[in-house]
Every structure is written in structure tokens, then in C-alpha cells.
Amino acid sequence: MINGIRTLLAVLCFLAAAQAQVDELISRYAGENGDGFIEPLITGFGANLNSGLYRSAKIPVIGLHMTIGINAMAARFSDDQRKFTATTTGYFYPVQEVEAPTVIGDPKGASAISPEGTEYVFPGGYDMRSFMIGVPSFTIGSIFGTEATLRYFKARLNEEIGELSLFGIGARHSVSQYFPTLPIDIAAGIFYHKFKISEIVTSNVYCLHAEVGKSLAIMDVYGGLAYEANKAKVEYTFDSGVETADVSIDVTGKNKFRLTAGVGFNFTLFHINLDYNIGNQNVLNAGVSLGL
Amino acid sequence: MRKYISILLTSFLIVLSSCKDVEVYYPIPLQSQVPIIVTATGGTFNDSLQINTADISDDLVEKLYELGLTLDDVDKIVLEGAAYIVVESSESNVVMTDSINIRYGSSGYVNMMFLEQIEIDQIMNTPQTNVLSPEGVALFNTVLKDIKNNEAFPLVFIQSKGSLVPVSNQVIFKVLIDLTVTTVVKKIQTIFDPLG
Numbered sequence: 001m002i003n004g005i006r007t008l009l010a011v012l013c014f015l016a017a018a019q020a021q022v023d024e025l026i027s028r029y030a031g032e033n034g035d036g037f038i039e040p041l042i043t044g045f046g047a048n049l050n051s052g053l054y055r056s057a058k059i060p061v062i063g064l065h066m067t068i069g070i071n072a073m074a075a076r077f078s079d080d081q082r083k084f085t086a087t088t089t090g091y092f093y094p095v096q097e098v099e100a101p102t103v104i105g106d107p108k109g110a111s112a113i114s115p116e117g118t119e120y121v122f123p124g125g126y127d128m129r130s131f132m133i134g135v136p137s138f139t140i141g142s143i144f145g146t147e148a149t150l151r152y153f154k155a156r157l158n159e160e161i162g163e164l165s166l167f168g169i170g171a172r173h174s175v176s177q178y179f180p181t182l183p184i185d186i187a188a189g190i191f192y193h194k195f196k197i198s199e200i201v202t203s204n205v206y207c208l209h210a211e212v213g214k215s216l217a218i219m220d221v222y223g224g225l226a227y228e229a230n231k232a233k234v235e236y237t238f239d240s241g242v243e244t245a246d247v248s249i250d251v252t253g254k255n256k257f258r259l260t261a262g263v264g265f266n267f268t269l270f271h272i273n274l275d276y277n278i279g280n281q282n283v284l285n286a287g288v289s290l291g292l
Numbered sequence: 293m294r295k296y297i298s299i300l301l302t303s304f305l306i307v308l309s310s311c312k313d314v315e316v317y318y319p320i321p322l323q324s325q326v327p328i329i330v331t332a333t334g335g336t337f338n339d340s341l342q343i344n345t346a347d348i349s350d351d352l353v354e355k356l357y358e359l360g361l362t363l364d365d366v367d368k369i370v371l372e373g374a375a376y377i378v379v380e381s382s383e384s385n386v387v388m389t390d391s392i393n394i395r396y397g398s399s400g401y402v403n404m405m406f407l408e409q410i411e412i413d414q415i416m417n418t419p420q421t422n423v424l425s426p427e428g429v430a431l432f433n434t435v436l437k438d439i440k441n442n443e444a445f446p447l448v449f450i451q452s453k454g455s456l457v458p459v460s461n462q463v464i465f466k467v468l469i470d471l472t473v474t475t476v477v478k479k480i481q482t483i484f485d486p487l488g
Contacts (some may be wrong), residue, residue, distance in 0.1 A: 066307055091373030091419065091472050092372050092374065092472070093421040094422070107314050107315060107317060108317055109319070109476075114424075115426070117429040117430055118370070119370040119372060121317075121476050127483070128483055129485055132406045132484060132485075132486050189369045256424060
């Protein structure tokens with residue numbers, strides 16, 4: 001079974017990295033349109049990372065418990081995320097604004113054509129309706145109703161992409177322990193992720209969350225509210241054939257608030273959960289974990 | 293234990309069945325420069341040079357090779373834009389009229405760029421981008437199309453023909469024709485799209 005988990009983890013993490021292979025497409029953009037082109041992927045990625053931070057609102061006040069698990073998160077893109085207003089650059093004349101596909105949009109691309117017949121071509125997207133990543137995690141607690149979670153992954157994928165690394169750390173605290181007569185569990189937490197693809201993409205993702213839930217035999221029902229933010233810096237060298245320029249694009253994800261509703265099942269050492277997150281970017285999350 | 297393994301295997305199959313191939317079109321813009329040394333004598337000039345289409349093709353193939361692509365991956369090659377830049381002149385206080393013409397295959401010279409009565413001093417080192425003509429762009433795109441299809445004529449001729457005011461014995465200036473040529477390639481990418 002451990003081999004099975006390893007295989008699943010490796011596949012999910014690799015697929016996440018393969019989707020991030022956008023350097024060829026974004027190299028069309030010397031900066032002015034790059035943020036609009038890549039923004040849906042950054043938003044989807046941040047929204048994914050901020051999912052699966054809990055599978056119950058219940059945290060024991062004291063006693064050792066540890067779980068190791070993996071979450072698969074899939075952000076669902078809306079139609080309005082598939083295009084953005086791009087502007088022609090360079091020697092193309094006259095300057096035109098065009099509805100061009102974002103990185104998840106129409107793979108055929110778009111063009112601006114001048115009265116003289118010159119053509120400025122914008123790259124196509126990957127025609128993605130969703131963006132899925134897999135994230136391994138380790139959780140340990142409890143000290144005074146507090147637990148900590150670590151997420152970590154590092155791999156060298158290939159010469160083109162280079163190294164991919166993810167680091168995440170967070171803590172949750174039981175609020176309901178201070179209200180022993182409450183019929184439900186309440187908890188709150190904070191989480192931080194840092195994600196890097198080689199020296200091209202660096203992303204920082206933050207989340208403040210609060211959740212309520214109820215344990216019913218082997219089943220946990222939970223819901224939550226979160227505030228989140230994510231920023232990414234994309235850096236690469238733009239090569240026009242005559243000259244090169246270092247390009248740095250700051251991209252801010254559009255995800256701010258989210259509502260979560262989910263259900264989990266506990267089978268002694270084995271736990272599964274499924275939740276749906278509604279916000280600027282909707283996310284479906286499924287988790288599998290082992291531990292007490 | 294069998295139950296857990298079957299859950300994992302099912303998840304694994306769902307993951308694999310969610311992959312799809314997408315043919316993505318994307319541009320590779322490349323800039324090239326054609327320098328022309330113009331010598332005006334008695335107020336007029338007519339200078340020309342020739343470019344080997346094989347050299348253009350070799351540069352393109354080399355660039356595609358660097359990106360792991362071949363000419364078979366090319367959907368089209370088009371002129372994105374061009375600029376006329378005066379970078380050096382022995383006399384800058386002169387008013388210039390210049391017509392950049394191209395000749396290819398059986399065509400005569402066709403105007404590609406036209407600048408009318410512009411003081412060299414005002415445009416020195418400043419790219420002029422609003423000077424293209426539709427006929428010239430169409431002929432240049434024919435050259436690019438023939439290169440893509442491997443059926444290009446060997447040479448493209450470029451001519452700079454015009455006049456200077458006031459007339460003087462000799463004025464020498466250097467013009468750069470900056471061309472941005474975009475090669476649109478198509479590449480199949482395997483995308484994981486579980487909810488697509």
C-alpha cells in the first residue's frame with residue numbers, strides 16, 4: 001500500500017509540474033500582458049493550495065496524534081477566466097487591444113491584423129477547464145488543542161523545468177475547548193505556502209481560516225470560512241532574436257474569501273474526506289490520510 | 293487492506309483517464325536587422341543589397357531546433373512589424389524622402405516602406421513603425437510563405453531609393469531595417485484536466 005501511495009503522490013505532483021510548463025507560451029510577452037495571461041493559473045494554484053487544510057473541526061485538547069496524507073485539489077475555471085484584454089507591443093503598428101486567450105484558454109490563440117497586413121499573434125492556451133495538484137502533508141498534535149501541519153515536496157523534473165519545490169506550514173487551534181457545552185466543534189488556523197519552479201516562478205500563498213463541524217460516529221461533517229491571498233513572481237529572459245531582456249512579472253491571485261463544506265469518514269487508521277470550496281475560484285478537494 | 297488498495301487504484305485510474313492532448317499554437321517572434329549604407333550624391337540615392345533566402349531559412353531552422361521543433365511544426369510565418377531607423381549620418385540637417393522597395397522572384401521592385409520629407413535629425417535613432425505599405429507586406433509574406441514551404445527563390449533584393457534637400461555633393465547615412473518575423477508553431481501538449 002505504501003508503494004501505491006508513493007505512486008499516486010508522484011503522479012499527482014508530476015502532473016502539477018507539467019501543467020506549469022508555460023515558459024514557452026509566456027515568452028511571447030515581454031511583460032505588458034504577461035500577468036493577465038498567467039493570472040488564472042496563479043489564482044487556481046493558490047486556491048488549490050489553500051484547500052484541504054482540515055478534514056474536521058475537532059482537535060483533541062491533549063494527546064499525541066499524527067497523520068500523513070495526500071490531498072488532491074482541482075480548481076474549476078469559469079469561462080471569463082479563459083480570455084483577457086491584451087495589447088500589441090513592439091514594432092506592430094498601430095497598437096491594438098485584442099481579446100486573447102489566457103494560459104487556460106483557446107489553444108488556437110488570437111491575432112491582431114493591421115491595415116497594412118502585418119499580423120501580431122498571441123499564443124493559445126492549454127484549453128483547461130480545471131487545474132489539479134496533489135500535495136502530501138504531515139500533521140502532529142495536540143498541545144492545548146493545537147496541531148501543526150507541514151507540507152513539503154521537492155523534485156528535479158527535467159532539464160527544461162528544473163527543480164520544483166513546495167513548502168507549507170500551518171497551525172490550527174481548537175476554539176470549542178473554551179466552550180465545553182457547545183454541541184459543535186470550532187477551530188481556527190493559519191497556513192503559509194511557498195512554491196518554486198526552478199528560478200522562474202516563486203509563489204507565496206497565505207490563508208486564515210475558521211471552521212465548525214460535528215462528529216457523528218465514523219463521519220465528520222464540517223464547514224468553514226477563509227480569507228486567502230497569493231502572489232507570484234514570474235521571472236524569465238525574453239529573447240527577441242536581436243536582444244534579450246530580463247522580465248519580471250508580479251501576479252496577484254484573485255481568490256480572497258471562500259466557503260467550505262465537506263464530509264469525512266474515519267476507519268480506525270484510515271481517513272478520507274471530500275469538500276467543496278466556493279469563492280472567486282471554486283475548488284473540489286479530496287483527501288486520504290493514515291494515522292491516529 | 294484490499295479495500296484500501298482498490299480505492300487507491302481507482303483514484304489512479306481516474307487521474308490517468310483525465311489526460312487529454314491539446315494542439316497549442318504559439319508564436320516565436322524573431323527580430324532581424326538589415327543594415328543599408330546609403331550614399332546620396334547630388335541630392336539623390338539608389339542603393340540596394342540582396343539577402344539569401346537560404347540564410348533566413350537556416351536561421352529559422354536553427355532557432356526551431358533549439359526549441360526542439362522542426363519546420364513540420366510550423367503553421368505559418370508572418371511579418372509582425374518593421375521599423376526604419378537612421379543610426380548614422382554625415383549630415384543631419386537635411387530633409388529626406390526614402391522608399392524602401394523589395395524585389396522577389398519575377399516581381400519588379402515593390403514599395404515596402406515610405407518616408408516623405410522627414411528631417412534626418414528628427415528621426416535619428418528613433419524607429420519609424422508607421423511606414424509600411426500593404427503591397428510590400430504582402431510580397432514579404434510571400435517570401436516567408438515560400439521559405440516555410442521550402443520553395444523560396446534564392447534571393448530577395450532590397451533597395452533604398454530617394455532624395456535629399458538641400459542638395460549637396462555627398463551625404464552618407466546608415467539605415468537599419470528592423471523586421472519582426474513571427475513563426476507560429478503548433479505543439480501537442482498532454483494536459484491533465486480532471487473536471488474538463
